[in-house]
Amino acid sequence: MVDVARRAGVAPITVSRALADPAWVSGSTLASIRRAVAETGYVRHAVAGSLASKTTRCIGTVVPVLSNSIFADTLQGLSEVLEVKGYRLLIASSQYNPLREQRIVEAFVEQRVDGIALTGTTHTERVRAMLTRAGIPVVEMWNLPTHPFDCAVGFSNFSAARTMVRHLVSRGYGRIAYIGGPTYKNDRTQARERGYRAGLSEAGLPTAEACIRRTPFEFENGAVALSDLLAHDSSIDAVFAASDVLAVGALLYCLRRGWPVPGKVALAGLDGSPIGTLITPELTSIRFPRRQIGARAAQLLLDRIGGRAAGAMEDLGFELVAGGSA
Amino acid sequence: MVDVARRAGVAPITVSRALADPAWVSGSTLASIRRAVAETGYVRHAVAGSLASKTTRCIGTVVPVLSNSIFADTLQGLSEVLEVKGYRLLIASSQYNPLREQRIVEAFVEQRVDGIALTGTTHTERVRAMLTRAGIPVVEMWNLPTHPFDCAVGFSNFSAARTMVRHLVSRGYGRIAYIGGPTYKNDRTQARERGYRAGLSEAGLPTAEACIRRTPFEFENGAVALSDLLAHDSSIDAVFAASDVLAVGALLYCLRRGWPVPGKVALAGLDGSPIGTLITPELTSIRFPRRQIGARAAQLLLDRIGGRAAGAMEDLGFELVAGGSA
DNA sequence: TTGAAAGCGCTAACAG
DNA sequence: CTGTTAGCGCTTTCAA
Numbered sequence: 001m002v003d004v005a006r007r008a009g010v011a012p013i014t015v016s017r018a019l020a021d022p023a024w025v026s027g028s029t030l031a032s033i034r035r036a037v038a039e040t041g042y043v044r045h046a047v048a049g050s051l052a053s054k055t056t057r058c059i060g061t062v063v064p065v066l067s068n069s070i071f072a073d074t075l076q077g078l079s080e081v082l083e084v085k086g087y088r089l090l091i092a093s094s095q096y097n098p099l100r101e102q103r104i105v106e107a108f109v110e111q112r113v114d115g116i117a118l119t120g121t122t123h124t125e126r127v128r129a130m131l132t133r134a135g136i137p138v139v140e141m142w143n144l145p146t147h148p149f150d151c152a153v154g155f156s157n158f159s160a161a162r163t164m165v166r167h168l169v170s171r172g173y174g175r176i177a178y179i180g181g182p183t184y185k186n187d188r189t190q191a192r193e194r195g196y197r198a199g200l201s202e203a204g205l206p207t208a209e210a211c212i213r214r215t216p217f218e219f220e221n222g223a224v225a226l227s228d229l230l231a232h233d234s235s236i237d238a239v240f241a242a243s244d245v246l247a248v249g250a251l252l253y254c255l256r257r258g259w260p261v262p263g264k265v266a267l268a269g270l271d272g273s274p275i276g277t278l279i280t281p282e283l284t285s286i287r288f289p290r291r292q293i294g295a296r297a298a299q300l301l302l303d304r305i306g307g308r309a310a311g312a313m314e315d316l317g318f319e320l321v322a323g324g325s326a
Numbered sequence: 327m328v329d330v331a332r333r334a335g336v337a338p339i340t341v342s343r344a345l346a347d348p349a350w351v352s353g354s355t356l357a358s359i360r361r362a363v364a365e366t367g368y369v370r371h372a373v374a375g376s377l378a379s380k381t382t383r384c385i386g387t388v389v390p391v392l393s394n395s396i397f398a399d400t401l402q403g404l405s406e407v408l409e410v411k412g413y414r415l416l417i418a419s420s421q422y423n424p425l426r427e428q429r430i431v432e433a434f435v436e437q438r439v440d441g442i443a444l445t446g447t448t449h450t451e452r453v454r455a456m457l458t459r460a461g462i463p464v465v466e467m468w469n470l471p472t473h474p475f476d477c478a479v480g481f482s483n484f485s486a487a488r489t490m491v492r493h494l495v496s497r498g499y500g501r502i503a504y505i506g507g508p509t510y511k512n513d514r515t516q517a518r519e520r521g522y523r524a525g526l527s528e529a530g531l532p533t534a535e536a537c538i539r540r541t542p543f544e545f546e547n548g549a550v551a552l553s554d555l556l557a558h559d560s561s562i563d564a565v566f567a568a569s570d571v572l573a574v575g576a577l578l579y580c581l582r583r584g585w586p587v588p589g590k591v592a593l594a595g596l597d598g599s600p601i602g603t604l605i606t607p608e609l610t611s612i613r614f615p616r617r618q619i620g621a622r623a624a625q626l627l628l629d630r631i632g633g634r635a636a637g638a639m640e641d642l643g644f645e646l647v648a649g650g651s652a
Numbered sequence: 653t654t655g656a657a658a659g660c661g662c663t664a665a666c667a668g
Numbered sequence: 669c670t671g672t673t674a675g676c677g678c679t680t681t682c683a684a
Contacts, residue, residue, distance in 0.1 A: 001662070002661085010671085011670070011671050012661090012663095013662090013663070013670075013671065014670060014671075016662065017670085020663090025669070025670080026669060041459050043436055043460065044661095044662090045377075045660090045662065046433075046662095047373055047377050047382065047438050047660090048676090049661080049662050049663070050373045050676090051373050051377050051660090051661080051662070051663090051677070052662045052664075052676055053662080054663095054676070056373065065398075066392060066401055066402065066417075067398040067399065067402070068395075069395065072391075073393065076392065076393070076419075079419075090416060091416075093402075107372075110369055110370050110372040111372045111373065129367075130367075130369070133367050218600070219604050220600070220604060223604065252601075252604045252605055253604075255581075255606050256604070274544070274545055274546070275545055275578075275601075278549065278578045278579075279578055280578070327677065327678070328677085336654075336655085337654070338655095338678080338679095339654080339655065340653085340655075342679060343654085343679095346679090351653070351654080352653060352654090370677095371677050373678090374660090374677035374679085375677080376678085377676090377679090378677080378680070379660085379678080379680080380660070380680095
């Protein structure tokens, strides 16, 4: 920067200003600085800039996995909003492990990110302590926390699951099994499972542990779980999978076996993935504004960084999509 | 750090050493520093550290999109290898746009990343110039460059596509249409399309522009392209989609219409996505070591950072998976 | 094994 | 609109 300044015949701080906002310097000064930058191939040293300005214009985010496209949409929403404001998004995946999330958050705090977006509401004590102490704006996404950290944007995973069970009951299904994700330290899968149980019990239907499977979100696991459920209880007439990945896996399994759906067994999912609407029969599911969750999360962080009040909590809701699978 | 040092009764530099590598200080010193860190809640300031040490221990990577799980696997491979060595992965998506890639690379250089992993071999002149000038180790992934930058790891997209056409020809198909991705500034889709044409021409089959569709990688686009192809030429007996997303979309469309596959039309894809093996009929496709591409890319970057020679080029190959769809 | 001194390259604050 | 001064918080280098 000193070199550029010398060439342009100005002080370094003027180069700094010209680069930060061209409107801060006169037209002729800007032109000579631009020329000097081009001639020298100068590239701003953002690390030094951040140290001096005490701001990195970086936002960190933790998603469980990158391989599930539902989070990709949220990341897209986050990055679109942040990009416009000149913020950069640092993405990391926790593999559904709070300790990995903790390590990621530690790194984010060390890097002095200006804000953090977390997936879910399950975090270690140390994560809570570090973020509180560091005073970094935080937004929790994809579920509505009972003990919010700061801001949150998502929907009620509990209500979504219960709504689906109500729908299945209204369609006349009475033996509704459940395939969910692993519930260990996962607020969203826990809420969905509670929603399933609540839906059954309010319909006066029994919940049997034997009609519940918990398995990682992979297509094939949906198939395995379904086959296992039906092998153990042939009276099951509907299976609610708390994720479209599992539901699609189960549906493809039925098609492979030549079983009619919902003739042999009705199927329903949760997520509203694009593939669910293309498959035959169309998958009954629940759709969430996935990209919007990210976009609003970004906006809430920017608001907080801009000094606006904390504690915002936004429920973006969900929508049941009735397909032919149930 | 000064506070921590004072509490521990040592100089700041000793704290710095203890945090960087516990083996650099004596056991008792380490203990008192650890205590002081815990008492004060001190968190290392990585930005200041990077400025002083001229290394960020960050690697930047650019993928086209996050929503396609094929890149998620590569990112997983990258991050697993880097994590072990204490490097952090910065992820950004270019949306298949070289100018967006350029902006991302500019930001990476400003942040002084220690290495960069790019998807594909199509880059702007400015990207090449910046990276060369900055002397940052670079690895190109997913295709083998004719004019490599530095290192590369991938496979021949051309050969993969040609191999699939040969397979279809060997199965007796003679009117093979093609659904590919947009070829504008995309070396991989270009190579695949060339492979398709080469496969046809070496079999003595004509290539007709009317039998080619180019469309973004979305399930539904595969359906639209297939329906369009068949509407224009009912003699088509096989369709090769240069991506499983498009192929699965096309296959689901056939199932929706009640068309037998391959009875009505044979289908083949490219990518080896998990869903292709679960669908009925199983999708004929070509599988790549997606995670391995990332893992090797990371290792090549680490080697370069460690001072080892540049210019490594690794062909990780591919494997044809014959399913019932063709 | 530990410490003192000297920056890393930039921007905030204030002044003109 | 532009410049001067004084750090930001750490690590390198050299020395003890």
